[in-house]
Amino acid sequence: MWDSEDDASAGFEDISFIHNALPELRCDEIDCSCIFMGKKLRAPLMINAITGGHADVTEINRGLARVAAATGIAMAVGSQRAALDDPDVKQTFTVAREENHKGLLLANLNALCTLEEANQAVAMIDADGIQLHLNAGQELVMREGETNFIGIRDNIEHLVRNLPVPVLVKEVGFGLSREVVTALFKAGVRYIDVSGRGGTNFAAIEGRRGGVAGLHLKKWGIPTAISLLETTSTGLPLTVVASGGLRSSLDIALSLAAGAALTAIAGPFLKVLVEKGEDSLINLIKELIAGLEQVMMLTGAANLQALMGKPIILTGYTAEWLQRRGIDINLYACR
Secondary structure, eight states, X not given: OOOOSSSOOOSGGXXXXXXXSOOOOOGGGOBOXXXXXXXXXXXXXXXXXXXXXXXXXXXXXXXXXXXXXXXXXXXXXXXXHHHHHOGGGTHHHHHHHHHOSSSOEEEEEETTOOHHHHHHHHHHHTOSEXXXXXXXXXXXXXXXXXXXXXXXXXHHHHHHHXXXXXXXXXXXXXXXXXXXXXXXXXXXXXXXXXXXXXSOOHHHHHHHTTSSOOGGGTTOSOBHHHHHHHHHXXXXXXXXXXXXXXXXXXXXXXXXXXXXXXXXXXXXXXXXXXXXXXXXXXXXXXXXXXXXXXXXXXXXXXXXXXXXXXXXXXXXXXXXXXXXXXOOTHHHHOO
């Protein structure tokens, strides 16, 4: 549906459904609604964290919040660090809850934030949960970025134990391995956003902004499809979000079949909003939801639980990666 922002693939071309020519369903039976963090969504889709912290983007976040409310999907705000440091930009974030009173809204801070800061971020937008982002790849190419990543796991465990809302830990475009996912689970994390390679490359963006050159990291990271399969192959009781280079209803459906409970898109949604306006973005999201329902029909899945049980076939680079990592790809085809 959209051109990739770079030439790093998210890996979904290596995953296929088996077409069901006898679905034995009516279109009005297809239900792609879901419950996430206690709130019902029209579809398993979220506008992921992309922007915030500057007065110029207040109207952008207002528009994204309106779109989320109109389509019944979730939304995560960008990093709220700027609002904690400068109250003058707080409105950049509070506008999201003002425009979306009842919807699912996630706060956002770096995983090294303090408990006090995390509570402030949640209270700022009356958030239903908080994203804690892991962004070592981005920080390393920022001119004044963080260079000390010691203690992140312990800090996450402290936040999970003491925050009043669910904690979702996410990467920012480089993916999560099964080892990291297992370590996060041991720290008490139950919500994961793999945010793999294939979407927005923040290292490259920071390099273009005048930071330390980051073009050598253009293809760094774990492709989203692979990161998702590594995560779900652990068998741990996690609620997984797939993000990073999802570009069609088919990518969304494949992510759900591979074990994701929710999918998320950021950059492409922002581009449509800025260039074409709220109505165009609303129409795009409605098209994505309608396309998801069509794929569900063609697999014979009346609901998301049924879709998650449908077999998928893994080929190419993704299959080779998983096999070399000792993950049995045949399990996904024999469900």
